[in-house]
Amino acid sequence: MKLSLHYQAWRNLRAKPLQTALSLALLGFGVGMVSLMLLTEKQVNDAFERNIKDIDxxxxxxxxxxxxxxxxxxxxxxxxxxxxxxxxxxxxxxxxxxxxxxxxxxxxxxxxxxxxxxxxxxxxxxxxxxxxxxxxxxxxxxxxxxxxxxxxxxxxxxxxxxxxxxxxxxxxxxxxxxxxxxxxxxxxxxxxxxxxxxxxxxxxxxxxxxxxxxxxxxxxxxxxxxxxxxxxxxxxxxxxxxxxxxxLPAIEVNRMTQQFGLGTSALRAIAMLIMALSFASIFISVLDNIRARRHELALMRTMGGTPGTLYRLLLLEGGLLSVAGTVLGLVLSRVGMTVLSQVVEAQFHYDVAAMGILGSEWALAGAAILVGLLASAIPARRSLRLDISRTLSEA
Amino acid sequence: MRSYIQAHVWAAYLRNMVQVQGVQFQYGEEGPRMTFPDFSCQPGDRMLLLGQSGTGKTTLLHLLCGMLKAQAGILNVAGQDLRAASDREIDNWRGQALGVVFQRAHFVQSLTIQENLALPHQLTQGRVPSEVLDRMGSMLDRLGIAHRAEARPHELSVGEQQRASIARALLHKPQVVFADEPTSALDDHNAAAVMDILDREAAEATLVVVTHDQRLKDRYPHCVTLSPNQA
Incomplete structure (x- = not known):
């Protein structure tokens, strides 16, 4: 029988589909927007640099x-x-x-x-x-x-x-x-x-x-x-x-990318805001889980679960959300890139459909998962101080 | 760790399965100091801890389960000195040596009934042995809820939940079973049926029933009555 902590965490997330979907959607859109911008910037910069080659x-x-x-x-x-x-x-x-x-x-x-x-x-x-x-x-x-x-x-x-x-x-x-x-x-x-x-x-x-x-x-x-x-x-x-x-191509392109930069900075700020909201959503989700499931958590303690076990379980729930949201974001950015590349291809005949994961995207994914884990680690600490006797007496 | 616990369990068989002597407890610095009567149980005994509301029944039960720590006295359960053991030792001991039937059946709502029943093994051993699954099947069969094994807790009736709760408390073959008010909300017929199940399924364990239900007094002659002035 599969009953590992990963499995329990997955089942707990599935038991709250709306809350889980909201956290996933927020993180997915946030990561997706930043990822799409990174991909687009890379593709545009590469195309500009390739074609400017030795033209002074x-x-x-x-x-x-x-x-x-x-x-x-x-x-x-x-x-x-x-x-x-x-x-x-x-x-x-x-x-x-x-x-x-x-x-x-x-x-x-x-x-x-x-x-x-x-x-x-x-x-x-x-x-x-x-x-x-x-x-x-x-x-x-x-x-x-x-x-x-x-x-x-x-x-x-x-x-x-x-x-x-x-x-x-x-x-x-x-x-x-x-x-x-x-x-x-x-x-x-x-x-x-x-x-x-x-x-x-x-x-x-x-x-x-x-x-x-x-x-x-x-x-x-x-x-x-x-x-x-x-x-x-x-x-x-x-x-x-x-x-x-x-x-001078170098100067004109630089001027243009600076003008684009104002727009991309605004977009990036919006994406970061969505990501911050998603981390807040994970934080609230884990906090709410601890409140709503405190009797379950106390019960697990009476069945041999240690405070560390409960902490890891809650951390895993936040971690799974972070990983799934980040993967969703990277997939969404590829979908966005495919749509964008079709528009660019039809309009300018440029191929910008690169699907490989950039180094900066690995960093983005790592940061998103890390912050997601932190957002769940902070409220999960409450499980370490759970008073089993009082919690079960309240039931 | 397991052999250590087994050695202590064997030692407890030689002595008492439950021993309470001069136990005192106080909630915080300001709370009243509670003194509990001395009593002990031999392996396989059935015993009643009887008392009205406010006599400290739940506090004593939580002390016996290691959820609270006594400030004075001797408190040994299933070979574990609960005043001397560390929190980690108690967590592990509780999962292996004790079975607790709560007044209200609590379950992990996201897991099925059979997953809930297997949870103590997973939490203490990190796996669920196949013989436990076999034992679970026959136990659920005897309790008449085998067809509910794959159901979620909220899909069961209150009676089914109570039987599932008894199965969970006994599946890992604990040395001591504590039952908290198992009949408080039941009529005579259902109360007798639940106690029959408990007696039958916990035949090899020491059973301590904590209740205010006077009907159980005739069933268990070994009875310790908690009085209000003790709390």
């Missing part, structure tokens, strides 16, 4: 510097406008600039951006070919791994581009793009792009027979790597009288 400056049209970064580094916002290719190449030749990768875009296929660029863009993110080859001629496309998977693209497939970054109404049916290669997953922004030569972007918007003046060619942005740290100070001055600007 972004050259683009004047406007919001943050928008320039979000649009051209992360591809989650509309660009600030176009800039002249010749003018951009002049900046590239500045002695403080080491190298640059041009980007030109404005069309999409099924919501995935078609980006005109050079092979150095693929090399920059360390992406490799899974099949086929990199683009060589206009209208040839090498698809990122996630685009290919989600749209079911294979080498040899063809499609039309649509004007805009998401819209599917204005389709350029006169120009056919052909998939010539598929990239391996790289964990970077490249995974969600359709890459093609710059010429594809220019030609797709030209009438048949129209010739584009090389002096008037436009690009959307250029990702720059500096040779000299002074570039950060010098280059903006050289652009003062142009329609161009340079933005």
């Amino acid at each position: 400056l972004v050259l683009g049209a004047k406007g919001s510097p943050l928008q320039l970064i979000l649009a051209n580094v992360y591809h989650i916002d509309a660009p600030t406008g176009n800039i002249n290719q010749r003018a951009a190449e002049k900046v590239l030749k500045h002695p403080y600039i080491d190298s640059g990768i041009p980007l030109a875009y404005g069309d999409n296929h099924e919501g995935y951006r078609i980006v005109g660029t050079e092979h150095s863009y693929v090399a920059h993110y360390g992406a490799t070919l899974a099949e086929g080859q990199l683009w060589a001629a206009p209208y040839e496309v090498t698809a990122g791994a996630r685009v290919a998977e989600n749209l079911g693209l294979h080498v040899g497939d063809t499609f039309f581009s649509a004007h805009g970054l998401k819209d599917q109404t204005d389709i350029h049916t006169n120009k056919t793009f052909t998939v010539v290669g598929i990239l391996e997953p790289s964990g970077s922004v490249v995974d969600q792009l359709l890459l093609t030569p710059m010429e594809s972007i220019w030609y797709v918007h030209m009438e048949d027979g129209e010739v584009l003046d090389p002096e008037k060619r436009e690009i959307t942005a250029m990702l720059l790597k500096k040779r000299n740290p002074l570039a950060v100070l010098t280059i903006p001055n050289t652009l003062r009288d142009t329609n161009m600007q340079v933005a």
